[in-house]
Amino acid sequence: MKWELDKSRAICPQICEQLCVGIASGELESGAKLFSVREVAVSAGVNPNTVQKSFEQLEQKGIIYSIRGSGWYVGDDTSAAKEMVTKLISEKTLEYFTQMKALGLDETEIKQYVKEWQE
Amino acid sequence: MKWELDKSRAICPQICEQLCVGIASGELESGAKLFSVREVAVSAGVNPNTVQKSFEQLEQKGIIYSIRGSGWYVGDDTSAAKEMVTKLISEKTLEYFTQMKALGLDETEIKQYVKEWQE
Amino acid sequence: MKWELDKSRAICPQICEQLCVGIASGELESGAKLFSVREVAVSAGVNPNTVQKSFEQLEQKGIIYSIRGSGWYVGDDTSAAKEMVTKLISEKTLEYFTQMKALGLDETEIKQYVKEWQE
């Protein structure tokens, strides 16, 4: 797994999101063993505590589970991860529209702006 | 001026943004007196310190200025506010695309998603 | 009297200072009638209340006095004004040295810097 983290944002949710994407895309299958917290921390260049927190948050949502002394594994039902991704996409888009409207653009203008967006 | 604040985000930048939009749109003209820190605080339902901080940030960018004991006024050059709004629109769109890509969508898919977006 | 006010600083002390300078220099003699609060306010482009406060502060120091319904006059003893000016010069110089030292310059360097100062 390759990590692309935006250091100007909070790291925790980014790890959660990317892990969900990995699961939702099928890259990580049900029951697959994840890299250890320490390995992820090193490869992503972040604090192990941050990775631990991220994993715990995903565990709470039933997306992954841990076995003491063994490690972390992808949960049986990957649909939760897929729903998560869908939900995130929807939420972020809604948030984007809200913010753009606050900047004085109406829905048509936003869509036009996005359509012409490049780079 | 009417304030629409999303309490789940930081309030300061929202006040800055909406003020810039007001100036950029011409609603607030050069030299116009703004409502007092305390009035804005009441009308927006936030703490005066938060408003003060927002105003100071805009002052540092040369968009507004204050006269002690008198109030806050829109700066002579409203182009700074306009640039600010343009920059914000661009930045937020770039951020949106970045986040969507991290969620597994490519540029075409994002544009399609936005095109079909409603509500 | 001509007013040269730095609007980025507080107005009140500046009016006091310049009036003292005028008196100390002999431009304004003992017993001379000052321009009215309103006239000064207009010619200096400031709020009449500010001028009023300034005059009251100088009155408290015995430098000028007021006659109800008539106006403000320079006090009999102009030495107070002269002392005031001397004191201000000393204070401001001390303050300047203190601040420059805080910026990492020692006394010799400050004096050298001032010696070479121009514009």
Add this chain to the structure above:
Amino acid sequence: MKWELDKSRAICPQICEQLCVGIASGELESGAKLFSVREVAVSAGVNPNTVQKSFEQLEQKGIIYSIRGSGWYVGDDTSAAKEMVTKLISEKTLEYFTQMKALGLDETEIKQYVKEWQE
């Protein structure tokens, strides 16, 4: 880092200035970790909010930067701090000359006064 604050002036700019001096002098090197907001607050005898505000102002100028939950660090380019110090020296000297002139001294007299200054 040792703090020498003049409580009769605003504290914020003093913290900014002294930090810049520390960086400009090389005492604080690029990437060096600063003491935490809370530690500085205690050692300087001021409120943590005041320190936070000072740090944020320096951040906006690109002199230092923060990592959430980790701390504040000296920016890569220390030249900004050096320029800051130079600029402050120049500004304060200009301000000093302006004020002294308003007190009736001409440039020659000011330089003479500074030359003979002691204590």
Add this chain to the structure above:
DNA sequence: GTGGTCTAGACCACC
């Protein structure tokens, strides 16, 4: 532990 943000309330000088 750290920074980030906000609230609440105070005091000051100035308009």
Add this chain to the structure above:
DNA sequence: GTGGTCTAGACCACA
């Protein structure tokens, strides 16, 4: 009345 500044204390997410 206004802005400017500071204190005190709280809560949050992150390292």
